[in-house]
Amino acid sequence: MDYIIETNNITKKYGDFIAVNSVNLKVPNNSVYGILGPNGAGKTTLISMLCTILRPTGGSATVNGYDVVKNAREVRASIGIVFQSRALDDILTGREHLDMHASLYGVPGEIRKKRIDEVLDLIDLGEKADEYTKTYSGGMKRRLEIGRGLVHHPRVLFLDEPTLGLDPQTREKIWEYITKLNQEEDITVLMTTHYMEEADQLCDEVAIINQGKIIKSDSPINLKRELKADTITVKVNKPESFVQKVKTLDYVHKVFEDDSTIKLMVERGENLVPPLVNFANKNGIVVESIELQHPNLEDVFISYTGTSITEGR
Amino acid sequence: MAEIEGIYIIWLREMKRFVRYRSRILTSVVTPLLWLLIFGTGLGSAIRFGGIPGGYQAFIYPGIIGQTILFTSIFSGVSVIIDRQYGFLKEILVAPIARPSIVFGKAIGISTTAVIQGIILLLLSFVVGVQMTPLIFIASILLMIPISVGLAGVGLLIASFTDSMEGFNLIMSFVVLPIFLLSGALFPVTGLPNFLQVTVYLDPLTYGVDALRHIILGQGAIPLHISVIVILVFAVVMVFLSALMFSKKEQELM
Ligand SMILES: Nc1ncnc2c1ncn2[C@@H]1O[C@H](COP(=O)(O)OP(=O)(O)OP(=O)(O)O)[C@@H](O)[C@H]1O
Ligand SMILES: [Mg+2]
Numbered sequence: 045m046d047y048i049i050e051t052n053n054i055t056k057k058y059g060d061f062i063a064v065n066s067v068n069l070k071v072p073n074n075s076v077y078g079i080l081g082p083n084g085a086g087k088t089t090l091i092s093m094l095c096t097i098l099r100p101t102g103g104s105a106t107v108n109g110y111d112v113v114k115n116a117r118e119v120r121a122s123i124g125i126v127f128q129s130r131a132l133d134d135i136l137t138g139r140e141h142l143d144m145h146a147s148l149y150g151v152p153g154e155i156r157k158k159r160i161d162e163v164l165d166l167i168d169l170g171e172k173a174d175e176y177t178k179t180y181s182g183g184m185k186r187r188l189e190i191g192r193g194l195v196h197h198p199r200v201l202f203l204d205e206p207t208l209g210l211d212p213q214t215r216e217k218i219w220e221y222i223t224k225l226n227q228e229e230d231i232t233v234l235m236t237t238h239y240m241e242e243a244d245q246l247c248d249e250v251a252i253i254n255q256g257k258i259i260k261s262d263s264p265i266n267l268k269r270e271l272k273a274d275t276i277t278v279k280v281n282k283p284e285s286f287v288q289k290v291k292t293l294d295y296v297h298k299v300f301e302d303d304s305t306i307k308l309m310v311e312r313g314e315n316l317v318p319p320l321v322n323f324a325n326k327n328g329i330v331v332e333s334i335e336l337q338h339p340n341l342e343d344v345f346i347s348y349t350g351t352s353i354t355e356g357r
Numbered sequence: 358m359a360e361i362e363g364i365y366i367i368w369l370r371e372m373k374r375f376v377r378y379r380s381r382i383l384t385s386v387v388t389p390l391l392w393l394l395i396f397g398t399g400l401g402s403a404i405r406f407g408g409i410p411g412g413y414q415a416f417i418y419p420g421i422i423g424q425t426i427l428f429t430s431i432f433s434g435v436s437v438i439i440d441r442q443y444g445f446l447k448e449i450l451v452a453p454i455a456r457p458s459i460v461f462g463k464a465i466g467i468s469t470t471a472v473i474q475g476i477i478l479l480l481l482s483f484v485v486g487v488q489m490t491p492l493i494f495i496a497s498i499l500l501m502i503p504i505s506v507g508l509a510g511v512g513l514l515i516a517s518f519t520d521s522m523e524g525f526n527l528i529m530s531f532v533v534l535p536i537f538l539l540s541g542a543l544f545p546v547t548g549l550p551n552f553l554q555v556t557v558y559l560d561p562l563t564y565g566v567d568a569l570r571h572i573i574l575g576q577g578a579i580p581l582h583i584s585v586i587v588i589l590v591f592a593v594v595m596v597f598l599s600a601l602m603f604s605k606k607e608q609e610l611m
Contacts, residue, residue: 096450097611121453131444135377147366148452182436192448348436 046073048232055102065256078247079236086256087236108199122195128204134178149196167191183214203235209315242302273339274313279332363454365464371466385474411486419569420542426471431599433467434512457600464509471505480503503573503592504565517602561591
C-alpha cells in the first residue's frame with residue numbers, strides 16, 4: 045500500500061507540556077483521513093508540523109515522500125492548506141486571492157486562468173468571486189479558502205476544522221464539496237475535526253487523538269464494529285416465547301425487553317437479520333418489524349477515552 | 358522565474374492595497390502640505406532664514422518629502438504585523454517561495470507607494486515656490502527609491518521582532534519620530550551641540566534629506582556622493598537584515 049503521509053514518533057513539546065506525543069500516522073494515498081479529537085487534543089499542532097509551520101521537537105514525518113524538516117520547500121509545493129483560523133485579505137477579491145496563490149505556487153501563466161475558473165466553478169462563488177472578501181459570509185470565506193488550497197493541484201490538502209463555526213446547512217455544503225473534490229481530483233485530504241458526524245460521513249479512515257496521543261485509527265465502520273455493539277430492534281407477535289428462544293443463540297450477547305419491542309445486542313448485525321427472521325419463522329413466530337442500528341463514533345470515542353468528546357473541552 | 362513571479366505578486370498586492378485604501382493616499386498628501394503651509398509659514402515668519410530663495414518653507418520642503426517617505430515606508434513595513442494577526446502572512450509564508458523574495462517583494466512594493474507620494478509632492482513644488490526641472494525631478498525620484506527601500510527594511514525588521522500592534526506607539530515614539538526629528542528635515546544639521554551632532558549623523562534619513570536638499574535646492578551640508586553611498590549601503594543592509602530575520606524566524610512568524 046502506498047502512503048502519502050507517514051509520521052514516525054512525531055512529537056511537539058512546549059516546555060514540559062507535550063502537545064503531540066509520539067504520533068505514528070500512515071495516511072493512504074487518495075484517501076480522506078480524519079483526525080478526530082476534542083479541543084486541545086493536539087490536532088492543529090500535529091497538522092502544523094506536517095505543513096512545515098511548526099518544527100517537531102522529536103520524531104520525523106514525510107509528506108509526499110519529502111521530510112517535513114529537511115525538505116520543507118518540496119513539502120510546501122506538494123500541499124494545500126486551509127488553516128483553522130481565517131487567512132484572507134479583506135481588501136482583495138476572491139479571484140485575486142486565487143491568482144495570488146497561483147503565482148506564489150508557480151502555476152504556469154498559460155493554465156492559470158483556466159485553473160482558477162475551474163476552482164471558482166467548484167466552490168460556487170458565482171458573482172461574489174469579483175467582490176472583496178470582506179463582503180463574504182463565513183461559508184463563502186471557507187469555500188474560498190478550500191478552493192485556494194486546490195489551485196496548484198496539491199497532492200495533499202490539509203483542512204484544519206473545515207466547518208468549525210458554520211451553521212448546519214453550510215456545513216453540509218462543505219461536506220459535499222469535500223466529497224466531490226475527493227472524487228474529481230487526484231488528491232488526499234487530511235482533515236481535523238471534533239464533529240463525530242463529520243468524521244463518520246467523510247473519512248475513509250479516522251485517527252482518534254486525545255491529549256496528544258493517537259488512541260486508535262481505523263475506518264469508521266471498523267471502529268464502530270470493534271465495539272461489538274450493534275443493536276437489532278425486533279417486533280414480534282409472541283414476544284415472550286421469542287425472548288426465551290433467542291437467548292439460546294450464541295451470536296446474541298444480550299437481550300432487552302421494552303414493552304412490545306425487543307432489543308438484541310450483537311456483532312456485525314447486518315449479517316444477522318436474515319437468520320433471525322428465519323429462526324423466528326421456524327419457531328412459529330411472526331416478525332412484524334426488524335431494524336438494525338450501528339453504534340456511532342461518539343460511542344467509540346467514549347469507549348476509548350472514557351469521556352465524551354464535548355466534555356473534553 | 359517562479360521567484361520573480363512571487364516577488365511581482367507581493368508587489369502587486371501592495372499596490373492594490375495602496376490604491377484601495379483611498380483615505381490613505383489623501384492623508385499622505387494632505388499631511389505634508391499642512392506641514393509646509395502651516396509649520397513652514399509660521400516658523401518661517403518667526404525666524405530669519407537667509408541664504409535660500411523661498412526661505413524656511415523651501416528649506417524644509419525636501420525634509421517634508423523625506424518625512425512622507427519615512428512614515429509611509431516604516432508603517433507599511435510594520436503592517437506585516439497586521440497581516441500576521443489576520444493570518445494572511447501564514448498563507449504567504451507557507452508557499453514554496455524563498456523568504457528573501459517575500460521580503461524583497463514587500464520592500465519594493467512599499468517603496469513604490471512611497472515614491473508615488475514623493476512624486477505628488479514634487480509636482481506640488483510651486484506651492485512653496487521651488488523651481489522644478491525635469492532633471493531635478495528624475496534625480497529626486499532616483500534618490501527616493503533607495504531611501505524608501507531602506508526604511509521599508511527597517512519597518513519589516515521591526516515587524517519580525519514584534520507580535521502585536523500594541524507596540525505601535527512604542528515604534529512611533531522610539532523609532533519614527535526620532536528618525537524624523539534628527540534627520541535635519543526641520544533644521545540645518547551644521548553647528549549643533551556635540552551630542553546632537555553625533556546622533557544626527559547616525560540617522561540614515563539625515564543623508565536622504567541632505568541629498569534631496571542638494572538636488573532640489575542646490576545646497577547641502579554633506580557632500581552629495583557621500584550621502585548617496587550611505588543611502589545605498591543602508592538600503593542594501595536593511596533589506597538583507599530583514600530577509601535574514603524572516604528566514605531565521607519564519608517559524609515564529611507563521
Ligand atoms: N504556542 C504554544 N505554547 C504552549 N502551548 C501550546 C501552544 N500552542 C498550543 N499549545 C497547547 O497544545 C495543546 C494542543 O493544541 P492544539 O491547538 O493543537 O489543539 P487542537 O486539537 O487543535 O484544539 P482545537 O480543537 O481547540 O483547535 C493545547 O493544550 C494548547 O494549549
Ligand atoms: Mg485546532
